[in-house]
Amino acid sequence: MNAFAVVSDSxxxxxxxxxxxxxxxxFPAVCIRTSTERPEALDKAxxxxxxxxxxxxxxxxxxAVTMNQEGDYGIPVPDYVEENxxxxxxxxxxSYTGVVNKMVWRKF
Structure with missing residues (x-):
């Protein structure tokens, strides 16, 4: 919580x-990668x-540090704060078990 910045490839x-x-x-978060599986978080800054x-x-x-210091934190990704x-x-x-069994595994 008190880090200057979190730099990770996680x-x-x-x-x-x-x-x-x-x-x-x-916290200021910086990912050392050239792409991400989570573009929705990138969209929310x-x-x-x-x-x-x-x-x-x-x-x-x-x-990231400058934005954090100025109170520009981005916003939480709505899908990540779901409770159920x-x-x-x-x-x-x-819902998909039958479809996967039929179309992927060719089970009838």
Missing amino acids: GTLPEESSFFTSVGHP CFILAGIDEVSLLQAVDT VSTKVVKIIQ
Whole structure:
């Protein structure tokens, strides 16, 4: 919570940044990657995708820290703050089991 900035190549950094923003403890988050599986968090400005070269990384850290100091934290990703996730997952699995068995596994 008190880090100058979090710099990571973790794929969960977008979720962590969004979560901490949602509970009132935002932090400057910079991901050292060239792409992300979580573009929805990038769209909400929860973290910055820095790339993997020195210049891009330093610029991303500076941007994230400056924005955080100015109170520009981005906003939590709505899908990450849902409270009934388990219920939704069960319904999705139940709904698609027949389709997957038929179309993927060719079970009849």
